[in-house]
Amino acid sequence: MPRVIEQLMRDSSATTTGLSERKNSNNPSKKDQKNVTKKTDAIYATPLQKMIDFQFDERVVAVFPDMIQRSVPGYGMIIANIGTLAAKYAQAASHCYDLGCSLGAVSLAMRQRINQPNCDIIAVDNSPAMIERGRELLARDAVPTVPVTMICADLQHVCIENASVVVLNFTLQFIPPAERLALMQRIYAGLKPGGILILSEKIAFNEPGRQNFHEELYHDFKRANGYSDLEISQKRSALEKVLIPETLACHQERLQKSGFSFSDLWFQCFSFASLVAIK
Ligand code: GEK
Numbered sequence: 001m002p003r004v005i006e007q008l009m010r011d012s013s014a015t016t017t018g019l020s021e022r023k024n025s026n027n028p029s030k031k032d033q034k035n036v037t038k039k040t041d042a043i044y045a046t047p048l049q050k051m052i053d054f055q056f057d058e059r060v061v062a063v064f065p066d067m068i069q070r071s072v073p074g075y076g077m078i079i080a081n082i083g084t085l086a087a088k089y090a091q092a093a094s095h096c097y098d099l100g101c102s103l104g105a106v107s108l109a110m111r112q113r114i115n116q117p118n119c120d121i122i123a124v125d126n127s128p129a130m131i132e133r134g135r136e137l138l139a140r141d142a143v144p145t146v147p148v149t150m151i152c153a154d155l156q157h158v159c160i161e162n163a164s165v166v167v168l169n170f171t172l173q174f175i176p177p178a179e180r181l182a183l184m185q186r187i188y189a190g191l192k193p194g195g196i197l198i199l200s201e202k203i204a205f206n207e208p209g210r211q212n213f214h215e216e217l218y219h220d221f222k223r224a225n226g227y228s229d230l231e232i233s234q235k236r237s238a239l240e241k242v243l244i245p246e247t248l249a250c251h252q253e254r255l256q257k258s259g260f261s262f263s264d265l266w267f268q269c270f271s272f273a274s275l276v277a278i279k
Contacts, residue, residue: 012119012273026043041067044234054238056102056127064130065101070225070235071235073269074168081267082167082198083109089196091164093118096146099155101125104148105132110147110165119164124155139219156183167198169274179193184258191279197260200267200274204245214271220271248273 041063098107101123127129131152166187205211222232255263255277263277
């Protein structure tokens with residue numbers, strides 16, 4: 001795993017305790033200290049007068065490593081193993097895409113593991129604050145391996161071509177459901193034969209009993225990671241119209257409709273799953 005990612009994980013590994021701000025222990029300069037101080041996510045810790053839909057703005061970017069680590073079960077493992085999948089499936093002289101890259105964790109993990117000539121990584125996010133911070137982190141990860149280009153754009157407007165690996169790591173859930181099939185078809189068309197799509201999503205369940213089972217466990221996971229009931233419920237309301245989960249069957253059917261003849265679930269923890277589909 002790249003050093004920057006390891007540091008992101010370590011600094012934000014506020015799993016059950018120690019949720020205060022952390023600093024790099026190597027006594028960095030003031031400027032560096034600003035860069036390496038990882039803030040704890042307390043965005044929903046106090047009662048909000050008015051609930052605003054969740055946005056990937058500066059406030060979220062400032063706490064994002066901590067937020068995603070404490071909110072997505074298995075996040076670190078998923079990132080590391082996207083590196084494993086990329087190492088196996090990236091092809092020479094092709095592009096790898098990290099769509100909805102946030103701070104670039106997937107790109108950095110892929111970059112570390114890909115060992116193919118003339119391969120590059122295109123990382124896309126439509127949040128200017130994410131891309132700005134992601135570029136700073138990328139610059140600090142000075143490994144002269146696979147080049148990474150970070151683009152601030154709507155992924156719907158980015159041309160996908162000559163691709164061997166495409167990653168949507170918890171991004172499709174933010175795309176309007178009616179636009180998801182067209183996106184998948186575009187990704188399939190842009191992949192080279194033997195190329196892969198990695199699709200990680202929060203999933204929903206048709207049966208109410210199963211939905212409750214996973215939801216309760218997920219809330220226990222968040223509580224164990226230091227989130228209060230107020231934080232859990234306010235964040236949930238903020239995400240209600242923004243993050244639209246679908247069932248695993250719905251994702252699998254869409255992959256098939258898009259042209260993928262093989263797809264499989266390679267990760268699931270509670271309501272968080274990751275699929276891989278091969279062209
Ligand atoms: C990770 N993959 O760390 N175009 C581009 N970006 C978008 C769009 C869009 N239309 N819609 C949402 N995003 C990352 C985590 S976070 C998941 C992904 C989460 C971006 C959005 O700005 C955000 O950065 C990202 O998708 C989703 O592995 O926070 O639950």
